[in-house]
Amino acid sequence: MQILIVEDNPEIAQLLHDTLTREGFSCDRAPDGLQAMQRVTERPPDLIILDLMLPGLDGLEVCTRVRQMANIKDPYILMLTARSEEIDRVIGLSTGADDYLVKPFSPRELVARVRALLRRSLRGEKNRLHQTPHFTLDLDQHIATRHSADQGDEVLELTALEFNLLAVLISYPGRVWTRPQLIEKLWGNDFFGDERVVDTHVGRLRKKVEFDPSQPQFIKTVIGLGYKFEDD
Structure with missing residues (x-):
């Protein structure tokens, strides 16, 4: 499974990368929204871990654009945010995110959320x-x-x-x-x-x-x- 990590904080991005690679996932990284869109186009991932607050193109806009792309497979999107207000969660899900994880989070919780999303038989032709x-x-x-x-x-x-x-x-x-x-x-x-x-x-x-x-x-x-x- 290919995971794209979109996070502008280098320490958090490294934590995400190390945690998921230890679990056997293949990970790519993008530090901002524009590079994330380029990565999605070049190598469509199975799942995107997407920070809400990004420089330039924010996470909500990236999520919306990914969902509007008709020529790629439909990836799962796990949105990250430092804020816990309900309205942020609703807005994030309304733009197409599949799940929502609030910082700070434990590596165990992260892996559990990722595995839960990838277990869903809700995407693609096998999902009948x-x-x-x-x-x-x-x-x-x-x-x-x-x-x-x-x-x-x-x-x-x-x-x-x-x-x-x-x-x-x-x-x-x-x-x-x-x-x-x-x-x-x-x-x-x-x-x-x-x-x-x-x-x-x-x-x-x-x-x-x-x-x-x-x-x-x-x-x-x-x-x-x-x-x-x-x-x-």
Whole structure:
């Protein structure tokens, strides 16, 4: 597995590099956002450890640009920050980060987070089955099943767009998706119109997947940002 470390503090960058190489990972380093983008283009990594506060191009902008790159594999992004406020975490995840680690952190915690991300079968073509406590999505057969202790298993009658929307949300539990990000995933460059069309499709999907659409349990609205999927 190839990991790109994007950190402007030489001591922290060295700590990250030494810790991960001891665990058998191959690591590359970039001291700022612009060099990080060059490394991603030249040698797309499997995972990026990305400091939030970088000179020039900050971590949020790097994260956003990486997620917009259509010609590379979709790497996991673990964002680092010295700040612990919830709003920073939400903004980081909303731009496409998969996880968030607050400094100072222990090497053991770092390795655990990295291994947890790389164990996820949520990226690439091998990742064809998504399961949560209440849902199973089979991407090969295009079947969405909702599980309930009271009502048993129910195959959901979803349109192709609704299925794809649910697949995007369920593939990244807890991640906040903005409307433009969902549009990019579902329509790409073929979309023309008002981004609020996403709200319409989310509303229709909720009617089919939620036990009570008026009080969504799974597809949550994040005020001012977008939507996320939760199934605890």
